Amino acid sequence: MNMTGHTKRPASIRDVARAAGVSYQTVSRVINDHPSVKQSTRERVVAAIDELGFRRNATALALASGRTKSVTVLTSNTTHYGYASILQGIEEAARAASYAVGIGVLESDEDSAVAAEVQRAADAGGGLIVIAYDPAGVRALGAVPGDLPVVGVVETPATPPGGDRPWVWTDDREAAYQATRHLLSLGHETVHYAAIPSSTRRTSARTSGWRQALREAGAPEHRPVQGSWGPAGGHAAGRQLAQDPSVTAILCGNDDLALGVLRALYEAGRSVPGEVSVAGFDDAPHAAYLTPSLTTVRLDFTGLGRAAFALLHDVVEESARIAPHPVSVPELVVRESSGPPPSTDH
Amino acid sequence: MNMTGHTKRPASIRDVARAAGVSYQTVSRVINDHPSVKQSTRERVVAAIDELGFRRNATALALASGRTKSVTVLTSNTTHYGYASILQGIEEAARAASYAVGIGVLESDEDSAVAAEVQRAADAGGGLIVIAYDPAGVRALGAVPGDLPVVGVVETPATPPGGDRPWVWTDDREAAYQATRHLLSLGHETVHYAAIPSSTRRTSARTSGWRQALREAGAPEHRPVQGSWGPAGGHAAGRQLAQDPSVTAILCGNDDLALGVLRALYEAGRSVPGEVSVAGFDDAPHAAYLTPSLTTVRLDFTGLGRAAFALLHDVVEESARIAPHPVSVPELVVRESSGPPPSTDH
DNA sequence: CTGAAAGCGCTTACAG
DNA sequence: CTGAAAGCGCTTACAG
Numbered sequence: 001m002n003m004t005g006h007t008k009r010p011a012s013i014r015d016v017a018r019a020a021g022v023s024y025q026t027v028s029r030v031i032n033d034h035p036s037v038k039q040s041t042r043e044r045v046v047a048a049i050d051e052l053g054f055r056r057n058a059t060a061l062a063l064a065s066g067r068t069k070s071v072t073v074l075t076s077n078t079t080h081y082g083y084a085s086i087l088q089g090i091e092e093a094a095r096a097a098s099y100a101v102g103i104g105v106l107e108s109d110e111d112s113a114v115a116a117e118v119q120r121a122a123d124a125g126g127g128l129i130v131i132a133y134d135p136a137g138v139r140a141l142g143a144v145p146g147d148l149p150v151v152g153v154v155e156t157p158a159t160p161p162g163g164d165r166p167w168v169w170t171d172d173r174e175a176a177y178q179a180t181r182h183l184l185s186l187g188h189e190t191v192h193y194a195a196i197p198s199s200t201r202r203t204s205a206r207t208s209g210w211r212q213a214l215r216e217a218g219a220p221e222h223r224p225v226q227g228s229w230g231p232a233g234g235h236a237a238g239r240q241l242a243q244d245p246s247v248t249a250i251l252c253g254n255d256d257l258a259l260g261v262l263r264a265l266y267e268a269g270r271s272v273p274g275e276v277s278v279a280g281f282d283d284a285p286h287a288a289y290l291t292p293s294l295t296t297v298r299l300d301f302t303g304l305g306r307a308a309f310a311l312l313h314d315v316v317e318e319s320a321r322i323a324p325h326p327v328s329v330p331e332l333v334v335r336e337s338s339g340p341p342p343s344t345d346h
Numbered sequence: 347m348n349m350t351g352h353t354k355r356p357a358s359i360r361d362v363a364r365a366a367g368v369s370y371q372t373v374s375r376v377i378n379d380h381p382s383v384k385q386s387t388r389e390r391v392v393a394a395i396d397e398l399g400f401r402r403n404a405t406a407l408a409l410a411s412g413r414t415k416s417v418t419v420l421t422s423n424t425t426h427y428g429y430a431s432i433l434q435g436i437e438e439a440a441r442a443a444s445y446a447v448g449i450g451v452l453e454s455d456e457d458s459a460v461a462a463e464v465q466r467a468a469d470a471g472g473g474l475i476v477i478a479y480d481p482a483g484v485r486a487l488g489a490v491p492g493d494l495p496v497v498g499v500v501e502t503p504a505t506p507p508g509g510d511r512p513w514v515w516t517d518d519r520e521a522a523y524q525a526t527r528h529l530l531s532l533g534h535e536t537v538h539y540a541a542i543p544s545s546t547r548r549t550s551a552r553t554s555g556w557r558q559a560l561r562e563a564g565a566p567e568h569r570p571v572q573g574s575w576g577p578a579g580g581h582a583a584g585r586q587l588a589q590d591p592s593v594t595a596i597l598c599g600n601d602d603l604a605l606g607v608l609r610a611l612y613e614a615g616r617s618v619p620g621e622v623s624v625a626g627f628d629d630a631p632h633a634a635y636l637t638p639s640l641t642t643v644r645l646d647f648t649g650l651g652r653a654a655f656a657l658l659h660d661v662v663e664e665s666a667r668i669a670p671h672p673v674s675v676p677e678l679v680v681r682e683s684s685g686p687p688p689s690t691d692h
Numbered sequence: 693c694t695g696a697a698a699g700c701g702c703t704t705a706c707a708g
Numbered sequence: 709c710t711g712a713a714a715g716c717g718c719t720t721a722c723a724g
Contacts, residue, residue, distance in 0.1 A: 012700095012701055012702085013701070013702070014701080022710080022711090023710070023711050023712080024701090024702090024711095025703090025704095025710075025711060025712080026709090026710060026711080028702070028703065028704095029709095029710085032703085036709055036710085037709070037710085038709060038710085041709080041710085055465065055469060056701085056702075057409075057700090057701050057702065058469045058470065058471065059405055059408045059409045059414075059471055059700085059701080059702090060409055060700070060701035060702035060703090060716090061701080061702060061703080062405045062702090062716090063403075063405045063406055063409050063700090063701080063702070063703090063715095063716050063717070063718085064701075064702040064703040064704080064715080064716050065702075065703055065704085065716085066703090066716075068405075070448075072446075078424070078430055078433055078434050078437065079427065079430040079431055079434055081425065084424055084425040084430050085425055087424055087449075088424050088425055088451070091424065091449060091450075091451050092451070092453075095450070095451065095453075095466075098466075100418075100448055100466070100469075100470055101448060101449055101450075102416075102446055102447060102448045102449070103433075103437060103447055103448070103449055104437075104441070104447075105434070105437050105438070105441065107438075107441075119401065120441075120444075120446070123401060123404045123446075124404065124446055125404065125405050230631050231631050231632045231634070231635040232631070232634075232635070234635070235635055256631070256632065259632050259635050259636070260635045262635075262637065263635040263636070263637055263639075266637045285576045285577050285578070285602070286577045286602065286605050286632065288577070288578075289577040289578070289580070289581055289605050289606045289608075289609040290605070290609070290636075291608065291609055291612045291637065293609075358716095358717055358718085359717070359718070360717080368694080368695090369694070369695050369696080370695095370717090370718090371694075371695060371696080371719090371720095372693090372694060372695080374718070374719065374720095375693095375694085378719085382693055382694085383693070383694085384693060384694085387693080387694085402717085402718075403716090403717050403718065405716085405717080405718090406700090406716070406717035406718035406719090407717080407718060407719080408700090408718090409699095409700050409701070409702085409716090409717080409718070409719090410699080410700050410717075410718040410719040410720080411700085411718075411719055411720085412700075412719095
């Protein structure tokens, strides 16, 4: 506050320059760690910066340099465990690198709505990370102008892209494969699948990992039951599956879905794992505390988010090489919800 | 792309001016809906804008005008249901108003770390919304410089602040009061409380609503059992409570905590609601699908987020009056997890 | 109703 | 090693 009671304007590099007795270009050099500044000059400038509480204006930096030190995350959801954890990982890595993080929600997968959101994100001026686990995300990724720095968080690609492609993913296919083999190894004749919505019309990575395990074991293949992302969708899928007495093992697209499936099985009077085994996906915080506790595959979403940011950072800083940032492999966690099938000799 | 293969620079107002045969100031008037522009001129400018695909540079707008049309949300968490839903509500409202939304996570409640995060958020240049449900959030809210537009999302204040204070809240105290009365009305002698971490050293709103109901009923008051935000914390609290045979009713600080409590009760061999009744808080998506399904109090977090943004919008646009934006009242949802206490006459 | 000037707070060459 | 000039893409008074 000054004498007139007006809020004081933040100090600019000119204010610092005046206080330090140098030109403002020299101040610019100091805050940019430019080497050619005499030590004594640098010290005077730094002292002035501290005294005035100077902070470089991010907006002016962006306008003058074209660089922005910000990333905006485009996603169709912020509340589901996987999405929220990825966002958390991105924010963590961005914060460490002094990047600002913005967020844009894709509320619809309609082309015009998606295009508008991509525009909004582009207007922010920095890099983009788009979570492309669903149709809206996939379209958004496709709609990003070619000259914008962007990395996609995608499902396991059908054909592994080269290391130079700005994509990251956890190995969902492998995860589904592992979970299905676990169930099969318990003696189940086959494994049914309650799916999360797919990112495209094509088969999702989780679906294809499940299929592959079935095929290798020569187990009968049934169509996946379509669910949504949440417990309600799992409940609906579970009711459907519960009606079929031949169903003894169910793989669920995520742990929330599994929670709904468990409930539907309970309502239908089918015990878990006595009559039906259930496995989830993600190892969300609640998985270990359900009754029965949930067998699932642990996926490192926050690590995935950090990797996505690291890759984007490589892209915008134009690092010599854009290295793929490895993400930890899925890990099967066996708990109470899976066991051998009921014996048929009665 | 132009002939040299370089990415084309986005059109500026000067490009538009040239194409329309006017000065760039006139273009500025058109994009700002300034009234004094001849209709025919306006039409020519609009045509040029469309043709060139012009979008106003947000960075330049911010630097030149000082206004920013952005809000950054400061929160200690992005994955828990309540926090994530508030964020979703804010984003939704901000998108509708063409505001960009940024996010900053408070990873520690240490003063220096909090101050650094507030600085980062302030550097973004727009308004601030801070979710002050925990110590880190409360400190962040307190550390925001007085000249920055900010609104706090807080617990029910002990003394209702005036309508001019930039705060929003759901009535957690009332919600806890309702849930406790419900349990008491079922015949329980008293209700124990598994608490979420408090925002301050003082008693939280949820705790005081619970206390008030107990007091009015003349029920014995026990100390709340401290939990964390998630299922693991609920499990620990539940184990403690399960050891005491006199415990017949437990109110939990949120539905995730309740999930852990349910598990602990199961492990201890105490049936719900036969021997112990459990009530949660929030009505998260999984509450209806647990077994037993969870009695809880529904809170409108996305509505709260929307209200927070609306209020911030009033503040930055300097609306004539800063009206409190009402949030829907808590609603008790009775499900399977609550019932009468076991009869003692055996 | 429309144009010319100055400036927002920085950076990027260009001089010395 | 340091300073003076021009410019990033807009807005805000100020003229006419």
